[in-house]
Amino acid sequence: MSAWLAQHGRALLWALRRLTVAPLSTLLSLLAISVALALPAGGQLLLRNGLQIAKSGAATPELSLFMSVDADRKAVDAIAQRLKHQEALKEFRLVSRGETLARFQARPGFAEVISALPGNPFPDAFVAVPRDDLSAAALEKLRAEFSHWPKVEQVQLDSAWARRLDALLHLGRIGVALLALMLGLGLVAITFTTIRLQVLTQLSEIEVSRLLGATDAFIGRPFYYFGTLQGLAGGAGAWLIVAAVAMAMRAPLEELAGLYEGGATLQSLTAIDVAILLGFATALGWLGTALSLGRHLRD
Amino acid sequence: MSAWLAQHGRALLWALRRLTVAPLSTLLSLLAISVALALPAGGQLLLRNGLQIAKSGAATPELSLFMSVDADRKAVDAIAQRLKHQEALKEFRLVSRGETLARFQARPGFAEVISALPGNPFPDAFVAVPRDDLSAAALEKLRAEFSHWPKVEQVQLDSAWARRLDALLHLGRIGVALLALMLGLGLVAITFTTIRLQVLTQLSEIEVSRLLGATDAFIGRPFYYFGTLQGLAGGAGAWLIVAAVAMAMRAPLEELAGLYEGGATLQSLTAIDVAILLGFATALGWLGTALSLGRHLRD
Amino acid sequence: MIRFEHVCRRYPPNIAALTDLSFNVEAGELVLVCGHSGAGKSTLLKLIAAIERPSSGAVLVNGQNVGALKRAGIAVLRRNLGLVFQDQKLLFDRNAFDNVMLPLAIAGYPPKEAGKRVRAALDKVGLAAREKALPVALSGGEQQRLAIARAVVGRPAILLADEPTAHLDQATAGDVAKIFRDFHQVGVAVLIASCDDTAFSNFVPRRLVLDHGKLQ
Amino acid sequence: MIRFEHVCRRYPPNIAALTDLSFNVEAGELVLVCGHSGAGKSTLLKLIAAIERPSSGAVLVNGQNVGALKRAGIAVLRRNLGLVFQDQKLLFDRNAFDNVMLPLAIAGYPPKEAGKRVRAALDKVGLAAREKALPVALSGGEQQRLAIARAVVGRPAILLADEPTAHLDQATAGDVAKIFRDFHQVGVAVLIASCDDTAFSNFVPRRLVLDHGKLQ
Numbered sequence A, B: 001m002s003a004w005l006a007q008h009g010r011a012l013l014w015a016l017r018r019l020t021v022a023p024l025s026t027l028l029s030l031l032a033i034s035v036a037l038a039l040p041a042g043g044q045l046l047l048r049n050g051l052q053i054a055k056s057g058a059a060t061p062e063l064s065l066f067m068s069v070d071a072d073r074k075a076v077d078a079i080a081q082r083l084k085h086q087e088a089l090k091e092f093r094l095v096s097r098g099e100t101l102a103r104f105q106a107r108p109g110f111a112e113v114i115s116a117l118p119g120n121p122f123p124d125a126f127v128a129v130p131r132d133d134l135s136a137a138a139l140e141k142l143r144a145e146f147s148h149w150p151k152v153e154q155v156q157l158d159s160a161w162a163r164r165l166d167a168l169l170h171l172g173r174i175g176v177a178l179l180a181l182m183l184g185l186g187l188v189a190i191t192f193t194t195i196r197l198q199v200l201t202q203l204s205e206i207e208v209s210r211l212l213g214a215t216d217a218f219i220g221r222p223f224y225y226f227g228t229l230q231g232l233a234g235g236a237g238a239w240l241i242v243a244a245v246a247m248a249m250r251a252p253l254e255e256l257a258g259l260y261e262g263g264a265t266l267q268s269l270t271a272i273d274v275a276i277l278l279g280f281a282t283a284l285g286w287l288g289t290a291l292s293l294g295r296h297l298r299d
Numbered sequence C, D: 001m002i003r004f005e006h007v008c009r010r011y012p013p014n015i016a017a018l019t020d021l022s023f024n025v026e027a028g029e030l031v032l033v034c035g036h037s038g039a040g041k042s043t044l045l046k047l048i049a050a051i052e053r054p055s056s057g058a059v060l061v062n063g064q065n066v067g068a069l070k071r072a073g074i075a076v077l078r079r080n081l082g083l084v085f086q087d088q089k090l091l092f093d094r095n096a097f098d099n100v101m102l103p104l105a106i107a108g109y110p111p112k113e114a115g116k117r118v119r120a121a122l123d124k125v126g127l128a129a130r131e132k133a134l135p136v137a138l139s140g141g142e143q144q145r146l147a148i149a150r151a152v153v154g155r156p157a158i159l160l161a162d163e164p165t166a167h168l169d170q171a172t173a174g175d176v177a178k179i180f181r182d183f184h185q186v187g188v189a190v191l192i193a194s195c196d197d198t199a200f201s202n203f204v205p206r207r208l209v210l211d212h213g214k215l216q
């Protein structure tokens, strides 16, 4: 037991010494790993914030239900009742004919027109906000359904916005997937290479140890410590980078968020995000070590 | 001369052999370099295309000049004349009161209102498209200027869009700068490490060559060939990646472009772009070699 | 303890390094393997440590067929041998003390006892004063003695030494020979490959003379 | 040709490897540097090749102060020396032929002439048949001879050999000694460090005996 502890202690010490013996090289490796991890992590965060901003603001599609001009109070209430039970809607509000009239009267070039009219020519209308997760097709179905309700004269869907949002989301998703794929491969390359480098600097030690009766476990142990420690440190570096970038981006993002009038608050990395990031980095360090040792240790 | 050629030939051959002797490691290094080069190159391309789409489509701010209702033909022509000489405008068009009336008559809920009116209540209007390079402040100045023209009752600037675009551009520029910085550092790390690895595999050869009277130039030459060749190959890999990604992105981007009705055609990498990319990659390979040799060869 | 049964070892393309070798070495024997350069001395020692495998025949160490061992078995075998390599195989990035410590670290000795043993071994080869020196700071002969210290530090039951006196002057070679004799006298089986046997001439009880891979 | 003037070499912490050494070696001389292990033989040879620098005094080669040379000057110097290292320093990733080719490649010989020279040198040490063999496939003595072939292939005016017969049986050592004598007879200055001088005993005209760094 004490011998077991001594062996692990030795391996850990060796790994720590190797990490500090060539500080520039270590720093550069850590930097490469950090950057490779920071990009998809940061991209994910950006997408999350961007989506929130887009959805909270003008990008949300709306359904406008125009009642017929002769619809009375009761008919309007009935539609309100129906809308209340629609699961697909997040919210809706009544825009009364009076409101619309007032708005048009305030618009330049319309005041005279309106005042020249005998009565209020506008109908009551509802503006309904659908749930975020509805596809363009689902929205279109909703529109068709609403237009068959009694005393509903017309339903308008701001479907250009919906389609635009869909296309943007599609684009973002493809982009993030490609990024993750490329950086996943890049990360594998970096880890693999770093461990190969460590194996190369220790080639004579490995050979001699084997000739003196060292087991594969004994020979591999310091490299596993090295690889996982490096991965962990790289993950921490990625965390720092993402946090720093998020700080730098806060001002312009909030300017954007403010413009969209959604009152969006910027999300940063949660404790769970950080835990996942560090765990992923450590696991990747371990995996890279295992792959590299499998290739470079057996001869 | 023949000896000089023989020495360079030997170095080049050595470099080529080193690149093929461990195909997996070479492939992984090349992949890492390619990805690191492809990301900013692709980002640049994406930004270029994105900007084009944004500018060509609905994102372009417009100025609407409403004439007063009593403005006659002559007044309208005078304004058209003034607009024609405005350098800040890309184009403009007259939306006559007749046109506007017809459009409103076609709108549901308005037909009745309009038909109930004694005459055409709408004024003539101009819609003007400013040049792309105008700042939000310049647009605002233009708006103020136009509103003092005779018989111009009101000038509307779709300034929310302008400010939104400005914010987006700001955001994009910060993002690309951060990306370039991070990947520049990451690329330095990769190149540095790869050359260090090559030096490590050749440590005994370097030591023995020096003991047998080899100059620094003789010892360094194969590594320079290796580093520049690898950089060049990495650049070519980045080109492939960007081309492949551009292909994959074509469909969704054009969907987006189509939605913006700007008739945007997707730009791909030009010959000059590729030349810059390859030159940059080769230079970086050379630089990484020089840095790494400076650190790892002199002892 | 060690038993060769009709052992042949051929190297590609067509080199017969050892041909039909049969002999026994008992515990506590000291055997000098002699022969010209290329006679097969090193190959013979490598077969015992499973660094090479016989092309035919069997090499038995403590009754175990060494040629049939798996990775783990080979590791166990080597931990119970003391090896001096012809090219020494010292580690140049650590000092004399740590070089000698290596086999004990591999065997998992507690650090305290290991330290004592390392100092004793360095003392035995006359390098006690240089335990902090890196191998490059040692002369060729001192490196040779360091390699011997590493081989004996684990107090193995079998000691294999390939040209252990190659870089030593006559006096130092005599001292080193005495170290091997001491081990032989406490019951360790010692095999020494050497083309120069003057250092051992006054006390070697047994010789295996190789000529082009055949026992004479 | 080679001149030591009151040369001292101390190593940290406090080791006086060579103390106040003065002597001359003329072109065509064959000198045997003898002495116990650690006497300073290797250090002496390293000073001539500028692998070490004197702590005080001057080492002159062809009238040039070797201790004051810059990087480029050292490279030129070494290209005109033939060196056999005590630990051989062969390259294990290339075959015998390419190992011997290395000094000619460094000196920039045209490949064709270089190839001829390499074969001649391998033939001289009895390794002509093994030019395609990697060093691991050679016995210790064969590696030693390969190192000698590499040292002589460039036909240097000065030949420095550190323990060139260390791994050789008496017959082979005699052959190697003859190689050095041949060079000595065509006017090459030859310095050989060896603690075992039996191979050279019948034709060495001059001896430098070192004892704890001092000339006796």
Ligand SMILES: Nc1ncnc2c1ncn2[C@@H]1O[C@H](COP(=O)(O)OP(=O)(O)OP(=O)(O)O)[C@@H](O)[C@H]1O
Pocket (backbone or CB within 6 Å): C136, C137, C138, C139, C140, C141, C142, C167, C168, C169, D011, D012, D013, D015, D016, D017, D035, D036, D037, D038, D039, D040, D041, D042, D043, D044, D086, D195
């Ligand atoms: N780089 C060094 N740092 C410290 N001490 C050194 C260094 N090189 C040699 N020494 C010491 O200097 C002394 C002379 O060493 P040198 O290698 O010249 O001896 P040698 O005569 O060649 O011995 P051998 O026959 O054993 O090779 C030795 O005591 C050695 O330990």
Ligand SMILES: Nc1ncnc2c1ncn2[C@@H]1O[C@H](COP(=O)(O)OP(=O)(O)OP(=O)(O)O)[C@@H](O)[C@H]1O
Pocket (backbone or CB within 6 Å): C011, C012, C013, C015, C016, C017, C035, C036, C037, C038, C039, C040, C041, C042, C043, C044, C086, C195, D136, D137, D138, D139, D140, D141, D142, D167, D168, D169
């Ligand atoms: N891995 C190998 N591949 C091919 N041939 C080999 C290999 N190892 C040794 N040989 C050859 O086998 C023969 C015996 O080699 P060995 O090393 O056993 O000789 P040795 O008696 O130790 O010689 P020395 O005294 O020179 O060290 C030699 O001719 C050598 O070239």
Ligand SMILES: [Mg+2]
Pocket (backbone or CB within 6 Å): C041, C042, C043, C086, C162, D139, D140, D141
């Ligand atoms: Mg041998």
Ligand SMILES: [Mg+2]
Pocket (backbone or CB within 6 Å): C139, C140, C141, D041, D042, D043, D086, D162
């Ligand atoms: Mg020496």
